[in-house]
Amino acid sequence: MHKAIALYSGGLDSLLSILIIKSQGFDVIALRFLTGFVSPLKKRDIIYAKKFGFEISEIDIRKKFIKILKNPKYGYGKNLNPCIDCKILMLKEAKEKLFEFNASFIITGEVLSQRPMSQKKEFLTLIEKEANLQGLILRPLSAKLLPPTKPEVEGIINRDFLYDIWGRTRKPQLALAKKFGIETIPQPAGGCLLTDPSFCKKVNDLIKHNQLTIENIEMLKIGRHFRISEKCKAIVGRDEKENEILLNKYKGTFIYPADRKGPVIFLVGDFSQEEIYTAAKICAYYSKRNNLEVIIRVNEEEIRKIFDAISKDRIVKYRI
Numbered sequence: 001m002h003k004a005i006a007l008y009s010g011g012l013d014s015l016l017s018i019l020i021i022k023s024q025g026f027d028v029i030a031l032r033f034l035t036g037f038v039s040p041l042k043k044r045d046i047i048y049a050k051k052f053g054f055e056i057s058e059i060d061i062r063k064k065f066i067k068i069l070k071n072p073k074y075g076y077g078k079n080l081n082p083c084i085d086c087k088i089l090m091l092k093e094a095k096e097k098l099f100e101f102n103a104s105f106i107i108t109g110e111v112l113s114q115r116p117m118s119q120k121k122e123f124l125t126l127i128e129k130e131a132n133l134q135g136l137i138l139r140p141l142s143a144k145l146l147p148p149t150k151p152e153v154e155g156i157i158n159r160d161f162l163y164d165i166w167g168r169t170r171k172p173q174l175a176l177a178k179k180f181g182i183e184t185i186p187q188p189a190g191g192c193l194l195t196d197p198s199f200c201k202k203v204n205d206l207i208k209h210n211q212l213t214i215e216n217i218e219m220l221k222i223g224r225h226f227r228i229s230e231k232c233k234a235i236v237g238r239d240e241k242e243n244e245i246l247l248n249k250y251k252g253t254f255i256y257p258a259d260r261k262g263p264v265i266f267l268v269g270d271f272s273q274e275e276i277y278t279a280a281k282i283c284a285y286y287s288k289r290n291n292l293e294v295i296i297r298v299n300e301e302e303i304r305k306i307f308d309a310i311s312k313d314r315i316v317k318y319r320i
């Protein structure tokens with residue numbers, strides 16, 4: 001049986017592209033690329049793979065992705081999303097898998113002109129060229145609007161059963177979802193944190209301070225973040241669950257109310273006593289109390305001290 005490799009974002013469009021190609025008798029191996037800014041495979045993805053009969057696996061590209069995020073050759077989209085460079089990277093990785101799985105071509109869920117930049121015709125061509133995959137990337141949802149790919153020319157894929165969807169409308173995809181028996185409709189794309197403006201502020205701060213690492217990116221997904229100095233950041237738990245995650249996941253310096261009625265703060269980087277005290281005042285602010293007794297815990301050592309809340313102006317100044 002012929003095989004194809006699919007870029008799988010977890011969104012509806014990539015799922016549909018897999019089902020279109022499967023309906024032409026192909027085996028599909030779906031790849032979910034972990035950039036650090038998209039979620040890993042969810043239970044729902046595994047259920048779809050089982051229900052519709054395709055293989056699915058995750059590939060960690062975080063180290064390579066961080067490099068392009070710092071300085072993308074083709075720049076950023078509306079936020080900090082380096083979509084063109086990101087797609088080139090994913091396709092280069094997928095190309096390696098073509099040989100490994102003895103597959104004939106790569107499919108993506110891209111829809112012509114659905115996104116402002118990376119899905120314009122000229123960029124689809126550019127991406128293909130940069131990944132050195134000319135004629136080997138099939139976009140089943142928009143294929144009829146694009147030049148025939150190698151598998152179409154060779155007749156192993158029937159172009160008549162591909163689609164001519166373009167633009168931002170969702171109607172054709174929803175109709176296709178119905179046709180293929182997709183009951184719960186996933187989002188159009190997989191949900192990348194680099195398209196979220198408030199998350200991007202925190203990423204930008206790491207880039208600016210030369211602290212963009214896998215570990216620091218993971219920390220951005222929890223709590224409120226404060227830049228106290230060039231070298232020191234405070235992460236403030238927003239609820240009981242986040243407080244517990246901070247305490248259990250990390251080692252180092254923590255600050256929290258002695259009666260535990262308020263946030264846990266975890267300090268990241270290098271910091272002075274004055275910066276620890278600033279974080280303690282932030283703790284008092286979010287505990288909504290002056291004269292608050294806090295515990296400052298450095299590894300296993302604890303001290304107790306009383307602090308008033310920091311002013312709102314200073315909170316705004318430190319908040320990322």
Ligand code: SF4
Pocket residue numbers: 035038081082083084086087192193194195
């Ligand atoms: S939205 Fe995120 S995951 Fe998707 S192509 Fe752009 S940078 Fe990559």
